[in-house]
Amino acid sequence: MDFSSKLLEEAVNEMSQLPGIGRRTALRLVLHLLKQPESQTVALSKALLDLKTEVKFCRKCHNISDTDLCEICASHNRQKEVVCVVEDIRDVMAIENTSQYRGLYHVLGGKINPMEGVGPSQLTIRSLVEKAKNGEIEEIIFALSSTLEGDTTNFYIFKQLEGVNVKTSTIARGISVGDELEYADEVTLGRSITNRIPFESSLRN
Amino acid sequence: MDFSSKLLEEAVNEMSQLPGIGRRTALRLVLHLLKQPESQTVALSKALLDLKTEVKFCRKCHNISDTDLCEICASHNRQKEVVCVVEDIRDVMAIENTSQYRGLYHVLGGKINPMEGVGPSQLTIRSLVEKAKNGEIEEIIFALSSTLEGDTTNFYIFKQLEGVNVKTSTIARGISVGDELEYADEVTLGRSITNRIPFESSLRN
Numbered sequence: 323m324d325f326s327s328k329l330l331e332e333a334v335n336e337m338s339q340l341p342g343i344g345r346r347t348a349l350r351l352v353l354h355l356l357k358q359p360e361s362q363t364v365a366l367s368k369a370l371l372d373l374k375t376e377v378k379f380c381r382k383c384h385n386i387s388d389t390d391l392c393e394i395c396a397s398h399n400r401q402k403e404v405v406c407v408v409e410d411i412r413d414v415m416a417i418e419n420t421s422q423y424r425g426l427y428h429v430l431g432g433k434i435n436p437m438e439g440v441g442p443s444q445l446t447i448r449s450l451v452e453k454a455k456n457g458e459i460e461e462i463i464f465a466l467s468s469t470l471e472g473d474t475t476n477f478y479i480f481k482q483l484e485g486v487n488v489k490t491s492t493i494a495r496g497i498s499v500g501d502e503l504e505y506a507d508e509v510t511l512g513r514s515i516t517n518r519i520p521f522e523s524s525l526r527n
Numbered sequence: 528m529d530f531s532s533k534l535l536e537e538a539v540n541e542m543s544q545l546p547g548i549g550r551r552t553a554l555r556l557v558l559h560l561l562k563q564p565e566s567q568t569v570a571l572s573k574a575l576l577d578l579k580t581e582v583k584f585c586r587k588c589h590n591i592s593d594t595d596l597c598e599i600c601a602s603h604n605r606q607k608e609v610v611c612v613v614e615d616i617r618d619v620m621a622i623e624n625t626s627q628y629r630g631l632y633h634v635l636g637g638k639i640n641p642m643e644g645v646g647p648s649q650l651t652i653r654s655l656v657e658k659a660k661n662g663e664i665e666e667i668i669f670a671l672s673s674t675l676e677g678d679t680t681n682f683y684i685f686k687q688l689e690g691v692n693v694k695t696s697t698i699a700r701g702i703s704v705g706d707e708l709e710y711a712d713e714v715t716l717g718r719s720i721t722n723r724i725p726f727e728s729s730l731r732n
């Protein structure tokens with residue numbers, strides 16, 4: 323693309339660095355901002371910069387937080403001995419939305435992915451293992467997505483916990499509520515049969 | 528969505544003001560920026576602010592430009608008496624990419640759209656009519672998209688030019704090169720038959 327303005331080109335270049343935003347979309351977004359009042363661009367720039375420079379991570383669970391200890395970790399109504407291991411804040415938000423979980427979280431900040439240069443040391447695995455060794459935790463629930471990277475990360479943490487007195491569990495995989503059996507993939511369907519539960523416990527939900 | 532951080536919420540709110548960016552996508556983009564080096568966020572914010580505060584519009588064609596008179600209007604190699612009327616800079620870039628046009632442009636900045644509160648006075652129609660009345664222009668080529676709003680705008684300008692000694696034309700509508708006739712819509716196919724051209728002239732391109 324040939325731009326008539328260096329300023330425009332620069333803005334499009336920076337915008338198209340974002341994931342899933344190509345140069346055409348970036349141009350559309352930038353031209354939209356140009357048509358809006360200046361206050362909108364100022365507010366967007368300020369919000370992004372403020373977030374980047376002032377963001378804090380909870381010292382206990384590593385979730386994004388405005389305070390030193392996040393609301394969930396600081397709450398007195400949560401089971402502090404149960405910790406759910408998730409990838410990032412989006413997973414925390416998804417689980418919180420279910421209102422089914424009363425324990426704490428541990429945000430890893432990613433999954434082990436050698437292809438993208440993410441090793442165990444870039445994640446917050448060490449602090450999780452330390453919490454377990456200190457006897458703070460009774461149960462660790464693995465809730466990473468069941469991909470190659472997720473399974474690798476789960477297994478790595480599991481090995482690190484060898485000899486530590488802590489229960490580990492993983493969230494149930496199975497057919498989604500409301501889904502038709504005939505369209506389910508074989509792995510999921512197979513697992514849902516292997517890991518069947520007593521009928522009476524399904525009535526509780 | 529319930530955020531654990533006001534800073535994050537603010538950034539997501541601002542990002543989701545952009546067209547086609549929902550709150551989930553906004554969260555994904557913002558979390559991506561959080562993982563990247565701070566320089567990327569600084570560069571993005573700076574580029575957007577610089578564009579908004581320092582952008583200039585060519586005083587002749589109203590296209591986005593870094594200078595008072597844009598490169599196209601200032602060039603000695605263009606036919607200054609032919610002016611192509613387009614909606615915005617993207618159309619200029621699309622036509623320039625064809626390398627088929629040697630005239631100048633006139634960027635309207637939008638189309639007449641009462642539903643969105645865009646009337647003729649918000650567009651640069653008056654300056655176009657003045658250029659025509661001053662005798663600077665021999666031919667005006669309408670190249671707005673053929674929607675209700677585009678046709679309305681074309682017709683409004685056409686009426687404003689009554690009594691002015693200027694030729695008006697509109698870009699050809701027809702079947703795209705490489706398209707199959709059977710899949711073309713009826714209006715386009717109909718027009719392409721009505722507006723057929725001598726076979727010899729098709730050999731020139």
